[in-house]
Amino acid sequence: EDKVVQSPLSLVVHEGDTVTLNCSYEVTNFRSLLWYKQEKKAPTFLFMLTSSGIEKKSGRLSSILDKKELFSILNITATQTGDSAVYLCAPLNKGAGNMLTFGGGTRLMVKP
Amino acid sequence: DAGVIQSPRHEVTEMGQEVTLRCKPISGHNSLFWYRQTMMRGLELLIYFNNNVPIDDSGMPEDRFSAKMPNASFSTLKIQPSEPRDSAVYFCASSWTGAKNTGELFFGEGSRLTVL
Numbered sequence: 202e203d204k205v206v207q208s209p210l211s212l213v214v215h216e217g218d219t220v221t222l223n224c225s226y227e228v229t230n231f232r233s234l235l236w237y238k239q240e241k242k243a244p245t246f247l248f249m250l251t252s253s254g255i256e257k258k259s260g261r262l263s264s265i266l267d268k269k270e271l272f273s274i275l276n277i278t279a280t281q282t283g284d285s286a287v288y289l290c291a292p293l294n295k296g297a298g299n300m301l302t303f304g305g306g307t308r309l310m311v312k313p
Numbered sequence: 314d315a316g317v318i319q320s321p322r323h324e325v326t327e328m329g330q331e332v333t334l335r336c337k338p339i340s341g342h343n344s345l346f347w348y349r350q351t352m353m354r355g356l357e358l359l360i361y362f363n364n365n366v367p368i369d370d371s372g373m374p375e376d377r378f379s380a381k382m383p384n385a386s387f388s389t390l391k392i393q394p395s396e397p398r399d400s401a402v403y404f405c406a407s408s409w410t411g412a413k414n415t416g417e418l419f420f421g422e423g424s425r426l427t428v429l
Contacts, residue, residue, distance in 0.1 A: 289356065303358075
């Protein structure tokens with residue numbers, strides 16, 4: 202059975218801080234790993250990572266994958282209150298369509 | 314693009330009643346997913362359809378839950394009879410699994426179900 206563990210469970214920081222969110226996974230036939238951001242409504246897509254060591258960036262957010270150690274990190278620099286959300290990671294198996302198994306998420310709160 | 318459309322957005326019902334949640338996926342997508350989200354269990358996959366055919370329903374909690382996809386543009390998730398422990402937000406998501414598949418799921422806004 203696929204396992205996804207995210208840490209920390211929750212995090213409170215102040216604007217301007219840098220945060221690192223962790224995602225470790227065990228899947229039978231790894232294809233890629235996806236990160237989503239969930240504010241009050243539906244999860245929205247952030248990144249898809251397929252290759253180890255290649256950083257994906259989008260503004261202040263960046264993410265990297267380590268397929269040997271089976272983990273990924275999501276970094277947010279110069280945090281803003283709008284970054285407050287639950288961040289979810291989900292590994293994707295080959296041959297499983299796009300069936301995602303989500304981790305429990307990290308709840309980030311950014312205070313002014 | 315209208316995105317994934319779910320209805321109702323909110324539903325409050327009494328234990329024992331039948332609940333039907335509806336989903337219209339993004340046009341052109343060939344996969345549809347129903348997820349349930351609670352504080353205790355997070356985001357759980359209930360069932361996955363590909364080309365209108367159920368592929369994996371191992372996440373469906375029990376016989377009280379059923380899902381159908383009669384055509385490429387419509388799916389329902391039915392709970393009969395409903396119980397208080399079914400209270401959750403139910404998300405529908407769609408995706409394209411053909412050529413140039415990115416793996417990304419597109420989520421609807423969710424249906425918040427409260428069973429009293």
